[in-house]
Amino acid sequence: MSTKNVYALKAILSFLCFAVLASNLWSMSRWNEARGVYDDICYLRQAHLFQRFGFAGFDTDISRDDDGYLTSKLKEIGYPTWYNAATAPCHNPMPATGKLVIEYPPGVGLVLALFPSGHQAVPMYMLATIAVFGFALLAIFLACKPTSILIAGAFGCLAVYVMINPIKASYSVAPTAVVCALAGFLTAKWLTGPQYGSRLRVVILLGFLLGFTVNFRLANLFLASGYSIFLLVSFLALRKLPQFLQGASFAVAFLAGMAPTIVSYTINAGSPFASTYGNNPDVRPLDFSFSVVYQYLADPLQVALIALGVAGSVSLLRQGAGARRVALVTLANIAANLAFFSTYPIATPYYIIPIALLSLWSLLFSTLMREAETVRA
Secondary structure (H helix, E strand, C coil): CCCCHHHHHHHHHHHHHHHHHHHHHHCCCCCCCCCCCCHHHHHHHHHHHHHHHHHHHHHHCCCHHHCCHHHHHHHHHHCCCCCCHHCCCCEECCCCCEEEEEEECCCHHHCCCCCCCCCCCHHHHHHHHHHCCCHHHHHHHHCCCCHHHHHHHHHHHHHHCCCCCHHCCCCCCHHHHHHHHHHHHHHHHHHHCCCCCHHHHHHHHHHHHHHCCCCHHHHHHHHHHHHHHHHHHHHHHHCCCHHHHHHHHHHHHHHCCCHHHHHHEEEECCCCCCCCCCCCCCCCCCCCCCHHHHHCCCCHHHHHHHHHHHHHHHHHHHCCCHHHHHHHHHHHHHHHHHHHCCCCCEEEEECCHHHHHHHHHHHHHHHHHHHHHHHHH
8 A cells, every 4th residue: 555545545544533532522512510420529529629729639528518519419310318428339348447438549539630620531532532533543644554553543543432331330430441442552562572671760750640540440450450460460570680670670660659649548548558439248359140141241342342352462472472472361361350349249331341341452552562663664
């Protein structure tokens, strides 16, 4: 294919992605923050606390609702006991501190706090979708061959589309999806090519970003599992200083990224190791259930994305060393996340979307970077 036709194909696919983006933005512009979802109200309350108290907004004790923000939100959606903040959903008692606090990590609240009260969810979703669209364009213009351009364009359109379905279901997944796209790019940057052992700054940034996703969803902790396994095995196999520095730097950066959640747990639960989920029976993992697995198998989108991730990883195992490293990290990550969610008592249309997106972005960018390197050589 001639250079002119290549650019024409890229332009067409970029326009298709833009059309999906425009459709999403139009739909999002008509969203209402009072949609009756309890999680939304708790995320918005966290944002309200940050806007009102600044850093002190990490303290989510129910007594701080002295301005009636939470009760007004509960009344807005018709919550039966809206007048009694002590019965608010997604709040748990903390015996160590004597507080009744929001159970979720503070990351979504921090993001929502960047926008004016009453107009927070829509701009957050819009900016997140635009950011994903940017990564889709990057992938399209990195591609060199017609087949790769088509794959990059198709996945770019899909990645933009899922920002509204199913990611609309939870405020926590929108910012997670953006970080997954960036982390996928960095994963490919780090592991693809012969000089991966010297890219310490990329490892540190990657560890920080994956740690920061924990502030959006506690289950995002498992997004780093494949990386941790890979770094540990690499060090044990080689016993060299570069591998040790990579593993140690990744771990420290990961903990640094989690700092907001650690601070929140310390303030609200009394310890950085005490979860604000308390004794909530709905969040106890390690109880394998075939019914949960069947629910995931009945979800065609999540199954298809995971299947693509596995198939793409297997295909890369037969490529060069850099491709194999990306494939091994991706397979380990998928396996660890599926093991966790198959033992989790609840299945939703978005729980395994983050690991699917992280895996597919990593595989896509790895393929495109190797292809670009081959063309340059």
